[in-house]
Amino acid sequence: MMRQIILDTETTGLSAENGDRIIEIGCVELVSRKFTGNNLHHYINPERDxxxxxxxxxxxxxxxxxxxPKFAAIAGELVEYLRGAEVIIHNAPFDVGFLNKEFERLGLPPVTQIVSNVLDTLVMAKEMFPGKRNSLDALCDRLGVDNSGRTLHGALLDAELLADVYINMTRGQDALLIDIADAPGEGGAVEQIDLRRFELPVLRANEQELSAHATVLAELDKSSKGKTLWRQFENA
Incomplete structure (x- = not known):
């Protein structure tokens, strides 16, 4: 069973190293690629403007x-919430850098020692859509995710949008994989089904479909100068 946390933060500025702080953190939980509703959201007093x-x-x-509350008041809850999960962030170095700085102030370990993995959807997007804009808004538009409610950045809203974006970006063959831990049967064993008890219907092509098929074959024959393999074996 895969547990993933989509995370986003808002901050007082752009530089954690120069003293900027987290003011909002929003997390959305997915288990086996499904929303659980077990989300985490906090506004935080950054102790600066x-x-x-x-x-x-x-x-x-x-x-x-x-x-x-100040970050110290929510840090314990956040660490336990993130522990062992795969964390998904858009432009991960930014948010991870801020989290690590907040954890460091409290003597806590860095993010990578708490979670199982950090996945950066910005890196994924650049690989999938090279040369295109890959901001969260651009990805929402490209992937058909409704972001009409996003007039300003907000950590929880952005995490929810990113979760939809991530699911759409990875809705390929990976989505067809079965988590063996969730499969029926003791010890994750998959139930064996005897397919012989099912009578499968045979759908035969009609005359129009056969004619269209023959036309395609004739064109292939012409382009290959009669060297198509099925012609060599059709009367064998």
Missing amino acids: SHEDALKVHGISNEFLRDK
């Missing part, structure tokens, strides 16, 4: 954060 440019992005006022 946000930069003007950051305020334009997230719109969370300094006054609103004054009575919110």
